[in-house]
Amino acid sequence: xxxxxxxxxxxxxxxxxxxxxxxxxxxxxxxxxxxxxxxxxxxxxxxxxxxxxxxxxxxxxxxxxxxxxxxxxxxxxxxxxxxxxxxxxxxxxxxxxxxxxxxxxxxxxxxxxxxxxxxxxxxxxxxxxxxxxxxxxxxxxxxxxx
Amino acid sequence: xxxxxxxxxxxxxxxxxxxxxxxxxxxxxxxxxxxxxxxxxxxxxxxxxxxxxxxxxxxxxxxxxxxxxxxxxxxxxxxxxxxxxxxxxxxxxxxxxxxxxxxxxxxxxxxxxxxxxxxxxxxxxxxxxxxxxxxxxxxxxxxxxxxxxxxxxxxxxxxxxxxxxxxxxxxxxxxxxxxxxxxxxxxxxxxxxxxxxxxxxxxxxxxxxxxxxxxxxxxxxxxxxxxxxxxxxxxxxxxxxxxxxxxxxxxxxxxxxxxxxxxxxxxxxxxxxxxxxxxxxxxxxxxxxxxxxxxxxxxx
Amino acid sequence: xxxxxxxxxxxxxxxxxxxxxxxxxxxxxxxxxxxxxxxxxxxxxxxxxxxxxxxxxxxxxxxxxxxxxxxxxxxxxxxxxxxxxxxxxxxxxxxxxxxxxxxxxxxxxxxxxxxxxxxxxxxxxxxxxxxxxxxxxxxxxxxxxxxxxxxxxxxxxxxxxxxxxxxxxxxxxxxxxxxxxxxxxxxxxxxxxxxxxxxxxxxxxxxxxxxxxxxxxxxxxxxxxxxxxxxxxxxxxxxxxxxxxxxxxxxxxxxxxxxxxxxxxxxxxxxxxxxxxxxxxxxxxxxxxxxxxxxxx
Numbered sequence: 001x002x003x004x005x006x007x008x009x010x011x012x013x014x015x016x017x018x019x020x021x022x023x024x025x026x027x028x029x030x031x032x033x034x035x036x037x038x039x040x041x042x043x044x045x046x047x048x049x050x051x052x053x054x055x056x057x058x059x060x061x062x063x064x065x066x067x068x069x070x071x072x073x074x075x076x077x078x079x080x081x082x083x084x085x086x087x088x089x090x091x092x093x094x095x096x097x098x099x100x101x102x103x104x105x106x107x108x109x110x111x112x113x114x115x116x117x118x119x120x121x122x123x124x125x126x127x128x129x130x131x132x133x134x135x136x137x138x139x140x141x142x143x144x145x146x
Numbered sequence: 147x148x149x150x151x152x153x154x155x156x157x158x159x160x161x162x163x164x165x166x167x168x169x170x171x172x173x174x175x176x177x178x179x180x181x182x183x184x185x186x187x188x189x190x191x192x193x194x195x196x197x198x199x200x201x202x203x204x205x206x207x208x209x210x211x212x213x214x215x216x217x218x219x220x221x222x223x224x225x226x227x228x229x230x231x232x233x234x235x236x237x238x239x240x241x242x243x244x245x246x247x248x249x250x251x252x253x254x255x256x257x258x259x260x261x262x263x264x265x266x267x268x269x270x271x272x273x274x275x276x277x278x279x280x281x282x283x284x285x286x287x288x289x290x291x292x293x294x295x296x297x298x299x300x301x302x303x304x305x306x307x308x309x310x311x312x313x314x315x316x317x318x319x320x321x322x323x324x325x326x327x328x329x330x331x332x333x334x335x336x337x338x339x340x341x342x343x344x345x346x347x348x349x350x351x352x353x354x355x356x357x358x359x360x361x362x363x364x365x366x367x368x369x370x371x372x373x374x375x376x377x378x379x380x381x382x383x384x385x386x387x388x389x390x391x392x393x394x395x396x397x398x399x400x401x402x403x404x405x406x407x408x409x410x411x412x413x414x415x416x417x418x419x420x421x422x423x424x425x426x427x428x429x430x431x432x433x434x435x436x437x438x439x440x441x442x443x444x445x446x
Numbered sequence: 447x448x449x450x451x452x453x454x455x456x457x458x459x460x461x462x463x464x465x466x467x468x469x470x471x472x473x474x475x476x477x478x479x480x481x482x483x484x485x486x487x488x489x490x491x492x493x494x495x496x497x498x499x500x501x502x503x504x505x506x507x508x509x510x511x512x513x514x515x516x517x518x519x520x521x522x523x524x525x526x527x528x529x530x531x532x533x534x535x536x537x538x539x540x541x542x543x544x545x546x547x548x549x550x551x552x553x554x555x556x557x558x559x560x561x562x563x564x565x566x567x568x569x570x571x572x573x574x575x576x577x578x579x580x581x582x583x584x585x586x587x588x589x590x591x592x593x594x595x596x597x598x599x600x601x602x603x604x605x606x607x608x609x610x611x612x613x614x615x616x617x618x619x620x621x622x623x624x625x626x627x628x629x630x631x632x633x634x635x636x637x638x639x640x641x642x643x644x645x646x647x648x649x650x651x652x653x654x655x656x657x658x659x660x661x662x663x664x665x666x667x668x669x670x671x672x673x674x675x676x677x678x679x680x681x682x683x684x685x686x687x688x689x690x691x692x693x694x695x696x697x698x699x700x701x702x703x704x705x706x707x708x709x710x711x712x713x714x715x716x717x718x719x720x721x722x723x724x725x726x727x728x729x730x731x732x733x734x735x736x737x738x739x740x741x742x743x
Contacts, residue, residue, distance in 0.1 A: 029257075029258045029260060029272075029274070031260065054258050054259055054260050055258050055259050066149070068150075068153070070356075072269075072360055072362050072363050079153070079154070079157065081150045082149065082150055082153075101408075102554075102557055102561070103557075103561050103562065103563060104563060104661075107358065107360075109356065109357075109358070111149075117277050117280070118274065118277050119274070119277065119357045119358075120271075121271055121356070121357065121358035123269070123360070125563070127562065127563060128561060128562055172539075177539060224722045225721075225722065227725070228721060228722075228725055231475075231481055231676075231680065232676075232680075232721055232725045234481075235672065235673075235676050235717070235721060236717075236718060236721040236722065238672075239673075239714045239715075239717040239718040239721065240714075240718060242710070242714045243711060243714045243715065243718065246707070246708075246710055246711040246714070247711070249707060250707055250708075366665070366669070367665075370483070370543075370546050373543065374543045374546055374547070377539060377540055377543045378543070407554070407558070408554070409550045409551055409553070409554035410551050410554050410555055410558075412547070412550065412551075413547040413548055413549075413550040413551030413552075413554070414528075414547075414548075414551055416543075416544065416547035417528050417529055417544045417547050417548055417551075420529075420533075420537075420540045420541075420543060420544040420547075421528075421532045421533070421544070424533060424534065424536075424537035424540035425537075425540070
């Protein structure tokens with residue numbers, strides 16, 4: 001009998017978790033701002049992420065955030081193992097150090113876990129001494145021929 | 147399982163669909179540089195269906211596969227009489243046309259104060275089905291490999307059927323095949339459509355895996371890679387392309403310490419492998435040998 | 447009308463670079479009946495070596511040109527040795543995939559040596575001149591002249607020398623050529639080197655007129671060369687020239703009238719239409735016969 005109740009409790013807890021998880025996820029959509037700076041070592045970058053609730057613009061603290069990176073020009077092939085971030089000074093900010101494989105455009109995938117599960121993707125161009133918008137977007141129609 | 151490992155395995159599974167798509171065409175003797183187009187069409191169609199229209203995932207994936215199959219059959223028609231490099235470049239031209247059209251395509255809807263939907267070269271963000279429905283990475287991995295297993299079983303059944311024989315026959319010699327009463331044109335269109343559906347299904351899965359697609363993911367690099375997977379892994383069996391993907395993505399991940407030298411090592415290894423085995427690791431001879439070793443020897 | 451003519455002039459100029467790329471490509475394909483996807487990347491290796499010479503040795507345009515061509519030839523010979531020489535007659539697709547693998551290798555090597563996204567490339571001659579209402583650029587005129595001279599040169603080589611005769615024999619039937627005492631291997635390597643050198647010249651002229659080089663150049667060169675070659679007709683030297691120029695003009699006109707985003711689209715529509723309606727290209731009577739059979743590439 002005891003076993004049965006415990007199993008029932010587990011099932012109920014899982015169901016509640018699923019239901020609540022669904023409810024939370026449907027309510028909150030995360031929005032992210034990312035800024036990165038070159039770190040002292042080559043191909044390493046220090047990134048700061050600011051997470052906010054897309055609708056209310058309130059900061060989102062207490063999220064387990066990891067940052068992964070892919071090169072959009074080759075899906076699956078060039079990807080970097082996600083790094084964990086640590087909460088920054090201001091609420092809703094997170095900091096992590098990325099080690100990339102080469103310079104160029106990388107799609108950073110910000111994976112949110114913990115109370116809120118979500119993923120936000122940001123594309124940035126990583127150069128040896130700067131990080132900025134991908135070239136194609138800064139000057140539409142004026143990119144070089146190759 | 148480690149999240150990263152799950153991610154890599156998911157990538158391998160999804161890319162296998164495009165590799166199988168190119169492999170299916172290769173069986174009929176058609177070299178396609180353009181299967182990434184159907185991967186893209188599937189990704190966009192399935193993404194739009196869940197993110198913008200609120201469809202369930204299964205219906206969205208089916209839509210992606212169906213639209214891709216229709217597009218592939220439509221391209222198969224005018225390219226029917228092209229062979230070899232001519233066919234390869236025609237499919238490449240079509241795929242680049244599709245990619246450039248996606249760079250122009252805009253179809254966005256406001257959801258929660260954010261614009262969601264294909265936005266030209268900026269890509270299509272917010273395909274958040276797996277988050278909205280609390281589908282964990284492991285569950286999605288199981289979905290990918292479940293579908294992949296179904297496809298592989300389909301391939302194995304096909305290879306044993308008259309259809310499989312007919313497809314390989316067309317690949318060997320079209321004239322001979324038609325003299326043997328095979329409806330070559332119909333068969334080629336069918337193969338193109340099936341290959342398109344496979345790539346489209348992979349694309350739909352990919353869009354939901356990454357939550358984000360953009361046109362330049364689907365450039366010629368992906369197309370040539372998917373063709374290469376079959377040749378690296380072997381043309382003797384449908385497991386060949388999978389081995390190819392596993393070697394490319396899996397091996398690349400495991401020799402991570404080599405970091406910047408990865409492609410140098412890998413490119414060289416592939417070139418040497420192809421010298422030794424021009425039809426890949428699991429070529430027809432290897433498959434035959436494996437089959438004989440597998441089956442218990444009959445005593446006289 | 448002035449716009450249209452100016453676009454045509456610009457297109458012919460750009461098209462000259464495509465024609466040069468297609469010329470090298472078509473030469474390799476004509477002799478070997480195989481597609482060398484590493485064609486552009488090996489030119490890029492030459493260009494990156496040229497850039498190194500420019501950055502570290504302060505080499506001028508002529509020095510950089512010499513290094514670029516020499517580098518392209520060396521990289522081309524490496525590709526030939528690894529991807530084409532060891533492959534049996536039936537292994538055309540394997541050779542092509544192998545050349546793709548080496549493409550990845552060459553590109554990564556170039557990025558390792560020069561990791562930034564763009565590097566300056568020494569401009570050749572940025573002078574411009576007005577001819578009536580039309581603007582002409584000196585470096586582009588040089589490009590057009592080079593394309594014409596090299597196309598005529600290759601044509602003269604093929605039809606006016608013993609080496610050309612040997613090459614045409616190989617193009618016709620390699621086995622028969624071997625039987626009449628032609629050193630097929632040696633002639634093929636020489637043709638490959640020549641094609642890489644033509645590609646190197648094309649690469650140098652394109653990059654000098656852009657005054658910069660990026661790691662995307664390899665792919666760009668392979669694609670533009672391939673498109674121009676297919677439009678003109680596989681294996682045809684006049685075809686390479688006309689295909690390149692036509693591609694350039696179509697791109698220039700569509701860029702002007704339809705915008706930059708539709709320019710590339712127009713190029714691919716042209717290519718697709720050419721292949722579907724006239725698979726042999728503008729200058730090929732019928733598709734190259736070996737290719738009618740799916741297996742050989």
